[in-house]
Amino acid sequence: MIHYSCDRCGRPIHPEDEVRYIVRLEIEAVMEPVSGEVVDDADRDHLMEIHDILERGEDSQSDLIGDGVYQRKCFDLCSQCHKKFMKNPVGTETSKQLDFSKN
Incomplete structure (x- = not known):
């Protein structure tokens, strides 16, 4: 049997008795072109770029x-x-909004 616990409070979650919520979080860096820079995607080889990134990913120096x-x-x-x-x-x-008296 799989045991679940809440990743926020640490309390055990019993799926047979209560609902378990899964939060999926995806974070990606997005870089916009510098203003005035013209991006020509027609000449780009996207598959080759992905291949190069994956090849360099094996190096511990690469953080691409x-x-x-x-x-x-x-x-x-x-x-x-x-x-x-x-x-x-x-x-x-x-x-929290605090209500101060008018002294």
């Missing part, structure tokens, strides 16, 4: 396909952490 360029993560959440995640998916700090 490293964590700074592309990452894929997967997280299991319990129902309570799922609710919290949906309220604030990118983790921005929520500031």
Whole structure:
């Protein structure tokens, strides 16, 4: 039997008794052309570029396909952490509004 736990709070998740939520996160670096730069894709050999990147990826020196360029993560959440995640998916700090008296 597979045992699941919430990746946010660490609580065990029992799939036979409760819903388990899976959050898939995909991060990729996107570079836009410099303004004024003309990009001509007609002459590019995309397959050769991919081949070169994969070949260099075997070198420990190359970071073309490293964590700074592309990452894929997967997280299991319990129902309570799922609710919290949906309220604030990118983790921005929520500031509470304080009512000050007019002195």
